Amino acid sequence: MEYFSDFASLINSTLRISTPLVFAAMAGLFAERSGVIDFSLEGKMLTAAFVAATGSYFFGSEWMGLVLAIMACVSLSMLHGFASVTHKGDQVVSCVAINILMIGLTTALAAAWFGQAGLTPTLTNDQRFLEITLPFADALKSVPLVGFIYSDILSGHYIFVYMAYLLVPVVYWIVFKTSFGLRLRAVGENPSAVDTAGINVFAMRYKALAINGVLIAFAGAHLSTAVNANFFREMSAGRGYLALAALIFGKWHPKTAVLACLLFGFTDALQIRLQGVELPMIGTIPVQLIQGIPYVLTVILLAGFVGKAFAPSAIGQPYIKER
Amino acid sequence: MSSSVDKSKVPWWVSNLIVPLVNLTLALLVSGLFIFIAGENPIQAVKLIMYGSFGYIEGIGYTLYYTTNFIFTGLAFAVAFHCRLFNIGGEGQAYIGGLGVFFVAVNFTFLPVPIVWLLAIVGAALFGGAWAFIPAYLQAKRGSHVVITTIMFNFIAASLMVFLLVDVIRDTNQMGPHTIAVAKELWFPTFKDFAQLFGIKIRYSPLNLSFLVAIAALFFVWFLIWKTKWGYEMRAVGHNTQAAIYAGISPYKNIIIAMLISGALAGMLSLNEILGVHHKIIAGFPAGYGFTGIAVALMGRNHPIGILPAAFLFGILYQGGSEVTFDMPNITRYMFVAVQGVIILFSGALENLFRPQIESFFVKVLNKEKIV
Numbered sequence: 001m002e003y004f005s006d007f008a009s010l011i012n013s014t015l016r017i018s019t020p021l022v023f024a025a026m027a028g029l030f031a032e033r034s035g036v037i038d039f040s041l042e043g044k045m046l047t048a049a050f051v052a053a054t055g056s057y058f059f060g061s062e063w064m065g066l067v068l069a070i071m072a073c074v075s076l077s078m079l080h081g082f083a084s085v086t087h088k089g090d091q092v093v094s095c096v097a098i099n100i101l102m103i104g105l106t107t108a109l110a111a112a113w114f115g116q117a118g119l120t121p122t123l124t125n126d127q128r129f130l131e132i133t134l135p136f137a138d139a140l141k142s143v144p145l146v147g148f149i150y151s152d153i154l155s156g157h158y159i160f161v162y163m164a165y166l167l168v169p170v171v172y173w174i175v176f177k178t179s180f181g182l183r184l185r186a187v188g189e190n191p192s193a194v195d196t197a198g199i200n201v202f203a204m205r206y207k208a209l210a211i212n213g214v215l216i217a218f219a220g221a222h223l224s225t226a227v228n229a230n231f232f233r234e235m236s237a238g239r240g241y242l243a244l245a246a247l248i249f250g251k252w253h254p255k256t257a258v259l260a261c262l263l264f265g266f267t268d269a270l271q272i273r274l275q276g277v278e279l280p281m282i283g284t285i286p287v288q289l290i291q292g293i294p295y296v297l298t299v300i301l302l303a304g305f306v307g308k309a310f311a312p313s314a315i316g317q318p319y320i321k322e323r
Numbered sequence: 324m325s326s327s328v329d330k331s332k333v334p335w336w337v338s339n340l341i342v343p344l345v346n347l348t349l350a351l352l353v354s355g356l357f358i359f360i361a362g363e364n365p366i367q368a369v370k371l372i373m374y375g376s377f378g379y380i381e382g383i384g385y386t387l388y389y390t391t392n393f394i395f396t397g398l399a400f401a402v403a404f405h406c407r408l409f410n411i412g413g414e415g416q417a418y419i420g421g422l423g424v425f426f427v428a429v430n431f432t433f434l435p436v437p438i439v440w441l442l443a444i445v446g447a448a449l450f451g452g453a454w455a456f457i458p459a460y461l462q463a464k465r466g467s468h469v470v471i472t473t474i475m476f477n478f479i480a481a482s483l484m485v486f487l488l489v490d491v492i493r494d495t496n497q498m499g500p501h502t503i504a505v506a507k508e509l510w511f512p513t514f515k516d517f518a519q520l521f522g523i524k525i526r527y528s529p530l531n532l533s534f535l536v537a538i539a540a541l542f543f544v545w546f547l548i549w550k551t552k553w554g555y556e557m558r559a560v561g562h563n564t565q566a567a568i569y570a571g572i573s574p575y576k577n578i579i580i581a582m583l584i585s586g587a588l589a590g591m592l593s594l595n596e597i598l599g600v601h602h603k604i605i606a607g608f609p610a611g612y613g614f615t616g617i618a619v620a621l622m623g624r625n626h627p628i629g630i631l632p633a634a635f636l637f638g639i640l641y642q643g644g645s646e647v648t649f650d651m652p653n654i655t656r657y658m659f660v661a662v663q664g665v666i667i668l669f670s671g672a673l674e675n676l677f678r679p680q681i682e683s684f685f686v687k688v689l690n691k692e693k694i695v
Contacts, residue, residue, distance in 0.1 A: 039470055083672035092409050092470060094672035096617055101664025105357065107657040112361035118655065233657075241474050248468070286490055292482030295475045299457070302467035 018265025020219035022164040024243030027215035034208035035188035035314040039095035042240025043102035048220020050106035053231035074213030088318035129226040160222040188312030350669040375646025384528025390638035394537040396616025399589035401625040406581035407561040412473025413589035413613030415480030416451040420590025423450030428505035451590015459582030501605040531599035621671035
């Protein structure tokens, strides 16, 4: 039985750890499919974490925190659009600026408002999202297999976990089955053709960025108002970049991107379990080295896959309307 | 918009001096707003920054010590950027560069001191360059974007170095994660030592010989980028890869060369930190200088002549900033990280915000003068 519970807890932590990656990858998918590079997922996730925690604390409502986080992230996405779509500035530079700005500003404001440590106050249980027990989970617990899958694995997650995995088919449907999605992809592949067809390239890219801002806010709120009960310095810890790597590895497709996110989540969950454990043949791996595993995996995945062939063709290029 | 002004009629000082200064002013105004939001007086903060960085001789020493770091990391970013590569891994390359300096300083003590110093420079460059090699190779051969790989290599460098500092090269007589100190005769002479040669007594500041190495690096990069075939090829690949290939220039080779030189320059930051200041490897010594290099390079328009004043400005912000954090309880050093972000935004991504208006304004004014 112990193996079962070990297995369940590994799957549970994989699902939980992958959640912000899934939101971020879906957010990145909209921006990048429209032809706008988004390395600023990291900075936006951090912003959302800070704003959600601060908002929940001041308004006493986790939902208010989430709404404010969405507003903050959409504003940052609009800033990215203003710099790189309207003013045709360098998209990567704009992203790096947003990341560095928000790494600094979130911690600086947390320190100014809540004291030197740069932490937001710990949220009480009615100011944050809690684990949800699905109906009948307790009753079904004793049923073999069904109880294990339903009560031990499917039940008992934060709301964001369910939202993230339900989001994936929705994104798939929007991007591949609607006329909006068709236009979105066309803008990223061949903006001048879309322009000729009478669709406003700039407006499409701004719309994509707005969706991007909404989705990334959920990733940050998950970190600071669900899994943790406060914001702390640089708490996104590279997840924005991992999600982007997952998106690239998943060939800018929601189904494969979510699998890549789960792979990262699994590696991270395994990494946590392996700390201090003696392995046959190898012995105990030092904690510092184990913690580096997800980052090494990212590089290996990126290296094993030639990204250029699948990337939206117009990615990174500002659209210049001919006169 | 941009087509409304004939570029050839715009005088160089308008596009390379006035426009960057306007952008910088905007960035500083927004930064003032942040300080206001944090509950402090921005004008008072500026006064503290000026006093902290110029008010006393040791303050100037500190300012130039920070300037040294920013020259190295700014040049590192600029060299890669001329090849259109975003090396944001300066942080990790500097960290690993420290291993090179330490290795030389511990193993070559039998050689004359100046030779060891030269070897330490080579060590810093080799180790820093080596850490940039894998991202460079993957970008060149596999198309893996350097922004992601270099960021990942920063995280990997941090894990690796903490592992080494805790389990392998730690000074076992001490508790903290750092190595033993290098031999005292190998320490770079400081500003204080130089002043003493002329009979002037000043108190300690961390400014040291590395500053001169940094100035030499400025000349080296200027020569490399604008006066050599390598530099020409790198810029060609950066400007138009297709045209470069057509002209027989290999983008693969140049991507790797540009990243190696970039990593080497970032690695040299460790000369200042290890031979100049700490005299040992301590955990986390690059302390964000690598990232600041991005802002320095973009503000300096990726040219050594621009990078020097930009690095100096950031030296002022860092040294003056520590005065501010000391006097204003609501401001932490993270506020100055945010200021960097704003500067990157205005002098990088939004550099064309007012450029057309400013350029056409000056073209009009100058034309009028000619007619009169």
